[in-house]
Each structure stands twice: as structure tokens, then as C-alpha cells.
Amino acid sequence: MTAYLLKRLAISLATLVLASIVVFAVLEILPGDPARLMLGMNASADQVELLRNQMGLNAPLLLRYLNWAGGLVSLDFGRSYTYSVPVMDLVRERLAVSLPLALIALALSTIIAIPVGLFSASRRGRAGDTISMGAAQLGVAVPNFWFALMLIYVFAVWLRLVPAGGFPGWSAGIWPALKSLLLPAVALALPQAAILARVTRSALIEVLNEDYIRTARAKGLPYRTVLWRHALRNAMIPVLTILGLQFAFLLAGTIIIENVFYLPGLGRLVFQAITQRDVIVVESVVMLLVAAVIAVNLVVDLSYAVVDPRLRSRQ
Amino acid sequence: MTLHVDIPEETLSGILAKAFRNTAFVTGFIITVLILVIAVISYLWTPYDVTRLVIADKTQGPSLAHWFGTDHFGRDILSMIMVGARNSIAVALVAVGIGMGVGVPLGAFAAARGGLVDEALMRVNDLVFAFPALLSAIMITAIFGPGAANAIIAIGIFNIPVFARVARAGALAIWPREFILAARASGKSSTQISIEHVLPNIATLLLVQGTIQFALGILAEAGLSYLGLGAQPPMPSWGRMLFDAQTRMVVAPWMAIFPGMAIVITVLGLNLLGDGIADILDPKSRRQR
Numbered sequence: 001m002t003a004y005l006l007k008r009l010a011i012s013l014a015t016l017v018l019a020s021i022v023v024f025a026v027l028e029i030l031p032g033d034p035a036r037l038m039l040g041m042n043a044s045a046d047q048v049e050l051l052r053n054q055m056g057l058n059a060p061l062l063l064r065y066l067n068w069a070g071g072l073v074s075l076d077f078g079r080s081y082t083y084s085v086p087v088m089d090l091v092r093e094r095l096a097v098s099l100p101l102a103l104i105a106l107a108l109s110t111i112i113a114i115p116v117g118l119f120s121a122s123r124r125g126r127a128g129d130t131i132s133m134g135a136a137q138l139g140v141a142v143p144n145f146w147f148a149l150m151l152i153y154v155f156a157v158w159l160r161l162v163p164a165g166g167f168p169g170w171s172a173g174i175w176p177a178l179k180s181l182l183l184p185a186v187a188l189a190l191p192q193a194a195i196l197a198r199v200t201r202s203a204l205i206e207v208l209n210e211d212y213i214r215t216a217r218a219k220g221l222p223y224r225t226v227l228w229r230h231a232l233r234n235a236m237i238p239v240l241t242i243l244g245l246q247f248a249f250l251l252a253g254t255i256i257i258e259n260v261f262y263l264p265g266l267g268r269l270v271f272q273a274i275t276q277r278d279v280i281v282v283e284s285v286v287m288l289l290v291a292a293v294i295a296v297n298l299v300v301d302l303s304y305a306v307v308d309p310r311l312r313s314r315q
Numbered sequence: 316m317t318l319h320v321d322i323p324e325e326t327l328s329g330i331l332a333k334a335f336r337n338t339a340f341v342t343g344f345i346i347t348v349l350i351l352v353i354a355v356i357s358y359l360w361t362p363y364d365v366t367r368l369v370i371a372d373k374t375q376g377p378s379l380a381h382w383f384g385t386d387h388f389g390r391d392i393l394s395m396i397m398v399g400a401r402n403s404i405a406v407a408l409v410a411v412g413i414g415m416g417v418g419v420p421l422g423a424f425a426a427a428r429g430g431l432v433d434e435a436l437m438r439v440n441d442l443v444f445a446f447p448a449l450l451s452a453i454m455i456t457a458i459f460g461p462g463a464a465n466a467i468i469a470i471g472i473f474n475i476p477v478f479a480r481v482a483r484a485g486a487l488a489i490w491p492r493e494f495i496l497a498a499r500a501s502g503k504s505s506t507q508i509s510i511e512h513v514l515p516n517i518a519t520l521l522l523v524q525g526t527i528q529f530a531l532g533i534l535a536e537a538g539l540s541y542l543g544l545g546a547q548p549p550m551p552s553w554g555r556m557l558f559d560a561q562t563r564m565v566v567a568p569w570m571a572i573f574p575g576m577a578i579v580i581t582v583l584g585l586n587l588l589g590d591g592i593a594d595i596l597d598p599k600s601r602r603q604r
Contacts, residue, residue: 019442019445
């Protein structure tokens with residue numbers, strides 16, 4: 001187990017280092033001189049050169065990479081070119097929107113998907129299964145930003161229950177803030193829930209064909225107990241895998257959804273930073289997102305061992 | 316004697332008969348063909364010219380003259396959806412081509428070689444998977460500039476590890492078989508075996524994955540063009556139409572409803588087609604239904 005844990009940890013770290021090199025290299029070839037962009041078109045070549053020196057843009061490539069990577073490790077991301085504040089402050093501020101959004105969406109999709117998957121699997125081939133899997137099939141096909149527009153039309157424009165966009169900030173109170181995250185979270189959750197429900201169903205059906213399920217039924221356990229205690233637990237590995245993968249989708253999904261709802265989150269920050277050539281913000285936020293994806297996948301890998309004791313002894 | 320068929324070979328007519336009884340396949344097939352036909356027709360004829368702006372007809376609701384209404388420039392939404400289909404299909408299809416063309420040889424090579432080569436390729440795969448695909452697509456289109464061609468590259472790159480993974484997993488299951496041993500004994504190189512014996516046996520897997528990635532590509536293209544990074548105006552694209560619709564939701568909801576439905580129907584059709592093919596050709600998945 002320890003050896004397995006160490007190997008997974010080493011692979012994750014190596015992936016992270018490689019990712020940082022890729023991100024750094026990609027942004028090196030991004031056209032546009034940050035110093036020129038900061039000073040505007042009227043600045044003289046001398047002024048630009050001076051600022052380039054101040055920003056350390058003229059240092060050798062390797063040195064700049066090491067500086068940047070060293071900063072990342074110590075959580076000092078540098079200063080944003082366009083906002084002129086430390087990137088860390090920006091990230092902290094935006095994370096207060098994006099993290100709750102992603103977590104609510106993840107919770108929503110899990111709460112919807114697992115019962116639907118269970119329901120479908122236990123009624124395989126019957127009307128209930130056909131209807132819920134048809135709905136899931138439809139859910140997979142709906143682009144989340146279009147679903148978001150429809151939600152805005154119905155719940156914000158028509159029924160006027162929630163705001164159509166924007167974020168009042170947590171200082172405006174928990175409820176108003178949560179209310180403005182509700183539609184975005186639903187929009188993000190629906191396609192994910194549809195995928196998760198399908199995976200849950202097929203994993204459960206695979207497990208329900210196993211001999212030990214028949215044994216459990218034969219010894220007189222009620223179907224409900226068998227389904228929840230025996231089948232669901234054994235079907236958790238594929239479900240967890242998809243949950244881990246979905247985290248990356250959720251993070252990326254926030255880029256579009258935050259644009260639809262004008263939410264000042266991390267996704268909108270990185271999108272604006274890319275269009276404004278605010279390289280340092282892009283680098284930092286992308287690395288943060290990549291690190292989050294790698295960390296979540298590591299946790300998912302390790303949780304296999306918790307769910308399935310056989311993996312603990314084998315590794 | 317056939318060497319590369321390991322399951323009892325089904326006759327073509329048998330497969331076709333099964334296909335026609337499969338609701339998912341039939342529905343998916345009809346939708347997909349319909350969308351393709353609409354895209355082709357758009358080259359020859361559309362109800363209205365999508366490049367001509369008729370301000371007098373702007374934001375009109377659905378009517379007999381304009382079935383799906385008009386947009387803020389008075390352009391016919393139905394005509395724009397028809398022309399937009401071309402763009403969506405072209406981007407997604409070429410992106411699948413890139414993914415298959417590069418990913419499948421890589422995956423097959425990794426499976427054939429094993430060892431260090433395999434390990435290295437899989438680590439690179441992990442690396443690509445660590446990047447949220449849409450985020451990287453946005454970065455790529457930001458570097459090379461927005462446009463349909465760069466959207467294809469951005470989406471295509473993320474298809475590569477997907478196909479590499481599927482090809483590798485499929486090939487690894489084929490390599491220990493007897494007929495591969497026989498081919499080896501007859502002196503064939505591992506490249507030859509991969510092409511002649513492994514690839515035909517994983518073609519189904521690749522076809523199913525291909526329809527899934529096609530559908531995902533349509534969604535990704537819509538997302539990119541919604542953000543203004545896909546096909547550029549005046550070329551209509553479904554995502555761009557939704558962007559234009561957003562600020563006019565109150566006065567012209569049809570501007571958002573119909574392009575969105577076009578995306579949903581296309582993706583639904585492709586997903587049903589993929590599910591259907593998997594069902595028909597893979598006995599294991601059929602048993603689970």
C-alpha cells in the first residue's frame with residue numbers, strides 16, 4: 001500500500017512539473033509583449049525596454065522559468081499586468097465564487113445521478129429505466145451554456161425568481177449570494193448528472209449479474225439492502241473514476257458558465273486574462289486548475305483502496 | 316481460414332437485420348443522415364441568403380416566411396442553422412480525423428512495444444488529461460487567433476490521447492490471442508501484425524469512440540464559437556448565434572431556442588448512433604441492456 005501510494009504521488013508530481021513546463025513554454029510563444037500592452041501604444045521603445053527589465057522579461061529563459069516555478073511552490077504568483085495587484089489576491093477573491101459553484105454543481109449532479117442510476121438499474125428494461133435513460137441521453141446532448149440561457153429565460157426573465165446574472169458578493173449575505181449561484185450550478189450539473197447516471201446504471205448492472213448478489217438474495221436479504229449495501233459499493237469504482245474526471249470538466253465548464261452569468265469567478269478571470277495577454281495570471285490560474293485536477297485524480301485513485309479492500313492488499 | 320477473426324463471424328445481412336431492430340441505432344442513423352443532408356443542401360440552397368442583412372425584418376418571431384424567425388440583422392435563423400451545420404460538422408469531423416490519425420498509431424505502437432515506450436506514452440497521456448480540455452482549447456485559439464481552423468486543431472489535439480488510450484486498451488486485449496502468436500510464428504513484424512490483425516479487431520471500438528468524439532466535438536465547437544473563438548462572422552455558427560441571442564433573450568427568445576435545439580438534436584443523434592453500433596457489434600454490451 002505504501003509503495004503504491006508513493007508511486008502514485010511521484011507520478012502526480014512528475015505530471016505537475018511537466019505541466020508547468022508546457023504552460024510556461026506555451027505562454028512564451030503567445031504573441032504580444034506584456035510591457036508594451038501595459039504602457040500602451042504611445043510608449044517609446046526605451047520605456048518599454050525599461051519596463052521589460054523591471055519585470056524581468058529580459059532574463060534568460062531557464063532563469064525565468066525557475067523564478068516562476070519557485071514562486072508557484074511558495075504560493076507567490078507575482079503581480080497581474082492588467083490589475084496591478086498580486087495574482088494571489090485575485091485568485092483568492094475569484095475562488096470564493098468558483099469553488100462554491102463547482103462544489104454545489106458536483107453535489108447536485110451526484111445527488112441526482114446516483115438515485116437515478118440505482119432506479120434505472122433495478123428496473124432494467126422496464127418503462128422507468130427507458131424513460132430515465134432517455135432523459136439522461138438527452139441531458140448528455142445539451143450544451144450547458146444553452147441550458148443556462150434557457151434557465152435564465154424561464155427562472156429569471158419569466159418567473160423572476162433569481163437574478164439573471166452577476167454576483168452580489170458574500171458580504172451581501174449568504175442567501176443572495178447562493179441565489180445567484182443557483183442557476184449556474186444547475187446548468188453545470190445537468191450534463192454531468194446525465195453522464196454519471198448512465199455510468200452508475202451500467203456499473204450496477206454489471207455488478208448485479210455477479211454470483212455474490214444472487215447469494216445475498218438467496219440468503220433472504222431484501223432487494224433494497226442488496227442494492228444499496230452490496231451492489232452500489234462494488235459499483236463505486238467506475239463511478240468514482242467518472243466523478244474524478246468530471247471535476248476537470250466542471251472547472252472548464254465554469255469558464256463558459258461564468259461568462260454566461262457574468263460571475264466574477266476563476267473561469268472568467270482566466271478567459272479575460274487570455275484575451276488581455278495577462279500572461280502571469282493565465283500561467284498561475286492554469287497551473288492552479290491543473291494542480292487541482294491532478295490532486296483530485298490522486299484522491300480518486302487512493303479512494304479506490306478505501307472502497308475496495310482487495311486493492312489494499314494487492315498493491 | 317481467417318486468422319484475424321476471433322469471434323464467430325456474423326454475416327453482413329445478420330448484422331443489418333440486428334441493426335434495423337435496434338431503436339437507438341435507427342433513430343441515431345436517421346438523425347445523423349438528416350443533419351448531413353441539411354448541411355449538403357445548404358451549399359446549394361437556403362431559404363434566404365445568410366450574408367444579406369435586412370434590417371426592416373429584424374428580430375421577427377417564427378412565421379410562415381421565416382419558420383424559425385429572424386435575428387437582430389434580419390437574417391433568417393433557419394438558413395443560418397443550415398449553414399452553421401456545415402461548420403459544426405466540418406470542425407468536429409476533422410478533429411476526430413486528427414485524433415484517430417495520430418492517436419490510434421500511437422496507442423497501437425505502445426501496445427505492441429510495451430515496456431518503457433508504453434509507459435512514456437501513457438505518462439504523456441496523463442499529462443494531456445490533466446489539462447481541462449476547454450481551457451487548453453481557449454489557450455490554443457488565443458495563441459493562434461480565433462477561427463474555424465484553429466478550433467479544429469484545439470479540439471483535435473484533445474482527441475489524440477482519447478484514441479491512443481482506446482486503441483492501446485483494445486490492442487492489449489488482442490495481443491495475447493493465439494492468432495497473433497500464429498502471425499508472429501509466420502515471421503511478421505509487430506507493425507505488420509498491428510495493421511493486419513490488431514486494427515481490424517479494434518475497429519468497432521474506434522468507430523464507437525469516433526461517434527462519441529464527434530458529438531463532443533460539436534459541443535466543444537459550439538462552446539468555442541460562443542466565446543467568440545470559433546468561426547468568425549459573417550460565417551454563421553451555432554455557438555455564435557447563441558452568443559448573439561443572449562442579450563436579446565427578452566425580445567427574441569427564438570434566437571436562442573432554435574440554434575440550441577440544432578446542437579441538441581445533432582449530438583443526440585450521434586450519441587444514439589454510437590450506442591447503437593456498440594450494441595449491435597459488441598455482444599457484451601448487448602447483454603447488459
